[in-house]
Amino acid sequence: MKLQIDGQDHDLGDLDPRTTLLDALRERLGLMGTKKGCDHGQCGACTVLVNGRRINSCLALAVMHEGDAITTVAGLEADDGTPSALQEAFMEHDAFQCGYCTAGQLCSATSLLREVKRGEPSVLTPMGAELSLSELSDDEIRERMSGNLCRCGAYANIVAAVRQAAEAES
């Protein structure tokens, strides 16, 4: 059983099918970037990208993701280690306190920017409306980030950071 994580193949041998993707990353491979909060799909701390789309790795069975491209927070920076515009924006806006939810927030927001670019609606997007990164409202950002809870309540700064990254990308 192999998993492709942040561009690298990892051999997990004969993996117990009960192992979630989150536990495979942390417990089996020692890749601690992805965090475990609730372990039940209720907080978003474990968010990773699978083939470019965000999911909760705590509710995914690792065996079901053989052959998929998995991106964790460690795979968001450029190859030379330069942080992404979104990561820069999180630092600039102090979009965290303890930082426990941050890996999930970053994966989620990275995906959010791509979803908006592709024109994918949220429940707040009026039918038939065109979406643009530069005009994304705070309500849209909040709705699209609602799957990532922050115990420290850094929400205001997270929204500001996502807005800045959206404007930078537009």
Added chain:
Amino acid sequence: MRPFEYVRAATVEDAVTGGDRFIAGGTNLVDLMKHGIERPERLVDVTRLELASIEEADGGGLRIGSQVTNSALANDARVRERYPVLSKALLSGATQQLRNKASTGGNFLQRTRCYYFYDTARRCNKREPGSGCDALDGFNRIHAILGASEHCIATHPSDMAVAMVALDAELLTRKSDGSTRRVKAEALHQLPGDTPHHEHVLEPGELITHVDLPPLPDGARHVYRKARDRASYAFALVSVAVVLVTDGDAITEARVALGGVAPKPWRAHRAEAALKGARVDRDVFRRAAEAELEDARGHGDNDFKIPLATRLIASALAEAAGLDAGDDR
């Protein structure tokens, strides 16, 4: 979690002969397995089946593969244009992360969020038939006001299925003997009666392959409204799907379905009967809503759902008729 055997099905044939329990997005099943509530011995992974596309159907409808994710279905331009109530219901549910995994088939068959069903230290007739129901005298704020029984007052939590029922969707299934059948979305789930552990009419090993959406009359107006404890990432306390067709001042067709209030996505037949042929009018809408809730019964903490559902139905109808701007939520 109990040990289980895992197989990945390559074809529908493989899937239905490979075992009697399927896993798609896993967003409900894996959670319940972690709690020890679901204990499958063998799981057939159906996510790689060629059932992930949405196609035009004869006669102007759409055929949705059961492996289409909730987000792909909500984003589809044809669904947005022709079945906006479905897109809105999907996007009202869960979060982007969950919708990216959740499948059309799995969403229908997700199980209740009743706290006592999840808490294996409590009594629950659904989890352990005959053990009793701790929700009856417990915290039952999220529980059913329609269609429940003295054995179980749990609700079906789906948003998508409510829109599907309003749209007269039909499921296509395949059994292990190779036979296929069609099941109306409205007829998929069963009321609890004295067997709340029997939740739907599908047999073990019967795979949902597709969902058919029939065409709608021209000019149908769609509304989905959801009342919940926080603005996002929360299950419905009450939700309403409305598809309304009017001719001038007259209602020619009204379809209303409710979520969060019953053990199944609830088609509001009484409200519909009161609306058909009636005038577009706020009083008509309110009386139709009251007719639907006439037999509703609260259990204490959830009594508020009766007036809430009444108001939400009336206001969703007004929005569909263009009398109300709605809050677009």
